[in-house]
Structures are given as C-alpha cells and as structure tokens.
Amino acid sequence: MKKIVIASIAALTVTSSLMAGVNAAACTGCHGADWSKKAMNKSHVVSEMTHADIEAALLAYKAGTRNTAGMGSLMKGQVAKYSEADLKAFAQTIGK
Numbered sequence: 001m002k003k004i005v006i007a008s009i010a011a012l013t014v015t016s017s018l019m020a021g022v023n024a025a026a027c028t029g030c031h032g033a034d035w036s037k038k039a040m041n042k043s044h045v046v047s048e049m050t051h052a053d054i055e056a057a058l059l060a061y062k063a064g065t066r067n068t069a070g071m072g073s074l075m076k077g078q079v080a081k082y083s084e085a086d087l088k089a090f091a092q093t094i095g096k
C-alpha cells in the first residue's frame with residue numbers, strides 16, 4: 001500500500017512538471033518567489049508587467065533580439081530550452 005502511494009505521488013509530480021512547461025523554480029531565485037524582485041537589480045518587476053509584455057519579452061529573449069548587449073543574453077540562456085508555446089502559456093500565469 002505504502003509503495004503504491006509513493007509511486008502515485010511520484011507519477012503526479014512528473015505529470016504536473018511536464019504540464020507546467022516552464023519550471024518557475026528556476027526563475028524565482030532571481031525574480032523573487034512572487035515575481036516582485038528586480039532580478040539582479042536590472043529587470044522590471046515582472047509581477048507588475050502585463051501578460052502581453054511578459055510574453056513579448058520572453059519570445060524576444062529566446063529569439064536573441066532583446067537587450068543582447070546587456071542581460072538579454074543571460075535571459076536567452078534561461079528560456080532557450082522552452083518552446084514558444086510553453087513561453088506564451090507561462091506568460092499568462094505570471095504578471096497581470
């Protein structure tokens with residue numbers, strides 16, 4: 001019984017992290033747990049940005065067209081592994 005419960009929890013964890021697409025835990029160290037920090041004192045406060053602005057920023061970082069001379073290249077590294085669809089979906093879950 002105990003083994004079944006543990007296996008189910010493990011399966012649920014895998015499923016939800018796949019569904020989430022973007023792993024927010026990898027972002028919040030810099031941006032704050034509630035997205036209220038200026039990352040490395042360079043970014044806007046993401047929780048105050050609109051979904052559309054966040055989406056545009058993430059897609060531009062991925063495309064390598066946003067602030068590459070500055071910290072844009074750092075953000076490119078953060079989002080490179082995600083699909084555009086994942087980034088668009090994630091942008092709807094943070095900000096306002």
Ligand code: HEC
Pocket residue numbers: 022023024026027028029030031039040042043044045046054057058066067070071072074075078079
């Ligand atoms: C190592 C620290 C760090 C990590 C980790 C990080 N970021 Fe950033 N982020 C920054 C910095 C610095 C900037 C400002 C980049 C610039 O100058 O354009 C930024 C900018 C942004 C912006 C645009 C904010 C603005 O100023 O317009 C968004 C949205 C964002 N990050 C989301 C994310 C997401 C989503 C993740 C996780 C997948 C993430 N970040 C991971 C440091 C980080």
